[in-house]
Each structure stands twice: as C-alpha cells, then as structure tokens.
Amino acid sequence: MKNRFMLAPLTNSQSHEDGLMSDEEFHWLTMRAKGGFGLTMTCASHVQAIGKGFPGQMGVFSDLHSEGLSRLAEEIKSHNSVAIVQLHHAGMRSPKELIGEDPVCPSDNEEFSARALTLEEVHQLRDDFIEAAIRSEKAGFDGVELHGAHGYVLCQFLSHEVNLRTDEYGGSLENRSRLLNEIIDGIRANCREDFMLGVRLSSERFGILLGESKELAQSLMTSEKIDFLDMSLWDVFKEPVEEEFKGKTLIEHFVELERGNTRLGVAGNIRTPQDATRAMEEGVDWVMIGRGAILHHDFPLLYEDNPEFTPSEIPVTEDYLANEGLSKKFIDYMSNWGFVEKA
Numbered sequence: 001m002k003n004r005f006m007l008a009p010l011t012n013s014q015s016h017e018d019g020l021m022s023d024e025e026f027h028w029l030t031m032r033a034k035g036g037f038g039l040t041m042t043c044a045s046h047v048q049a050i051g052k053g054f055p056g057q058m059g060v061f062s063d064l065h066s067e068g069l070s071r072l073a074e075e076i077k078s079h080n081s082v083a084i085v086q087l088h089h090a091g092m093r094s095p096k097e098l099i100g101e102d103p104v105c106p107s108d109n110e111e112f113s114a115r116a117l118t119l120e121e122v123h124q125l126r127d128d129f130i131e132a133a134i135r136s137e138k139a140g141f142d143g144v145e146l147h148g149a150h151g152y153v154l155c156q157f158l159s160h161e162v163n164l165r166t167d168e169y170g171g172s173l174e175n176r177s178r179l180l181n182e183i184i185d186g187i188r189a190n191c192r193e194d195f196m197l198g199v200r201l202s203s204e205r206f207g208i209l210l211g212e213s214k215e216l217a218q219s220l221m222t223s224e225k226i227d228f229l230d231m232s233l234w235d236v237f238k239e240p241v242e243e244e245f246k247g248k249t250l251i252e253h254f255v256e257l258e259r260g261n262t263r264l265g266v267a268g269n270i271r272t273p274q275d276a277t278r279a280m281e282e283g284v285d286w287v288m289i290g291r292g293a294i295l296h297h298d299f300p301l302l303y304e305d306n307p308e309f310t311p312s313e314i315p316v317t318e319d320y321l322a323n324e325g326l327s328k329k330f331i332d333y334m335s336n337w338g339f340v341e342k343a
Helices: 023-034 063-078 119-138 153-158 178-190 210-221 250-255 273-282 291-295 299-305 318-323 328-335
Strands: 005-007 039-046 082-088 143-148 196-202 228-232 263-267 286-289
Touching (some): 005 023, 005 299, 023 039, 023 063, 082 119, 082 196, 119 143, 119 178, 143 178, 153 178, 153 196, 196 210, 210 228, 210 250, 228 286, 250 263, 250 273, 273 286, 286 291, 318 328
Parallel strands (some): 039 082, 082 143, 263 286
C-alpha cells in the first residue's frame, strides 16, 4: 500500500439485483482509487445467491460476475491502489423478500425465521467462499477480505448466542471458528502465494465476547495464514461494554496483541483527519475510512496536503453527494443515515 488509508467496504445498493456490477458501482469505487486510497475494497459481495443481504448488492457467486469484476480490478489497480473484494454472506440476516426463501443460520433462529444449515450445507458454504476467492483472483484482484463481523454468517458461527450447533462447528470457540479457519486454509491452498487474505472481525455486540474476539484475533495474526486483520470496533476510542475489560479503549485492547507478520487495522467512527492520526499513533498499521470517504473521494490526498483539514459535515445536499460519485440509489440509502439535507 502506498499509504495507510483503506476504503471501508460500504453498503451502497448500486449494483444490479442479480449481483452484476453496475456502472454506478464502478464509478463510486474507482473514484476512490483515483482519490488516493492505498487500498480500495468493494462493498460486501455475496458468495451465494441465498446470502444476499441488501438490495442492489454486488455478487461474486457466479462466473457471470467475472467480466464486471475484471473491469473493476483493472481500473482500481491502474491508480496504484490495492484491489480487494470483501466476501460476504448475510446468513440469517438475508431478507426473505430478497432471496425468496427462509434464510439460513448455524442454528434454527426464530427471531429471523431462519433454518439451520445441514452439515453438507456448511461444507458447501465453505467451498463457495473459497470459490469466490478463486474467482476474484482470476478477475485480477490483489486479494479478498472475509467478512466475519457485524452479525453476518461467519460472525453467526463465531457467536456463542447464535451458534447452538452440537457438531464440530459448534460449542467451543475452536469449533465455532472452524468454518472461518477452513475457508482461510482453502484459499491459501487454491490461490497464489502473494494473493492477499484479510479477515474482518467484530470486537463485541452480535453475540461476540471481547475476550473471545481477542483470543481469535491473536490466533489469526500469529497463524502466518492471513495478511491483515480488520477490527471493526464501531467506535475505536470507546471503552468495552463488558465491565471486566473497562479501563482501556477498544483500540488499546487490540494493538497490545502479538501480530507476527500480520498487519492490523481498525474501523469505527474515524471521521476526521485528527481521528485517523490518533488511531495510527495508537499503533495500528492502517485505518479504514467510511463516512469520510463518502464525503471526500480524495480523503487521503486532502490528508497528505494538510493533516488538519476540516471535512464537510452532514447533512449535505444531494448535488454534493452526486459530485462525490454517489448515484441516486446510494444517495437515497444515505438519507436513512442523516447524510442528506431535507428538501
């Protein structure tokens, strides 16, 4: 990476409903690569049709997606930005109205009307994550990130609350981590040696305990199997929810871990240049920019010119966001998050 700024994988609902990449998605992502991000990561891209989590979600589950993926990878890399696909499956959080059937989950889940995956289906899920990585490599991407955070399917397996399986994929943390580790091993066995592999984890919430998250993070970083760990902390500078871990911020809990040769980065409420500087001074290797990247496609270039620059504050006009490369669909989505001035 030419700098320490990664574009966060941001849901934007701009692609076609069959997962094919749209011109709008292409424009949004490549504009960030042009804007100086050292690494440009796609939105969460589903590895099975049944794993779709959002309208207009980009897919990586079919060879029909390969042409669009290749076009995207080539353009991102032409701007000296590392090109990464985030591999995703929403599991029980796949809306029935989007996928046309009940969603799947490690265990039956009444709240989401989700059914438990059979053992055969768990193995197929593993293989489809691996196949999506192989497809991404063939399309010209530099690597992939496994989305193991935010309550999606890999996070559901990691959760002691959601995963109630009694086979080798449930019970102990080792068993609940088995699917993630098997996917990592499969990608390493089937992709070239220098194909980048990262993992995103949650530190808490979604049935995740901080102690277990730290144990898994430590294990992954010292395994010599992944290149980077992306800790999604929601707010990097807040203290943990669990009383026993208070007294240190979330970022402090993870920068103290042994990393081996793995690079550690964080995401979570890093909105300003000052936030980015503070996070890097805490000792992480890189930071993920989401909100700042929506408001400023060239956030890294602005930072390079002046690390104290003042970013725009929300809400902003629709025209402002359109000029920053957001399509009408993305602008409508961001209006749900207070980004858009009301007419």
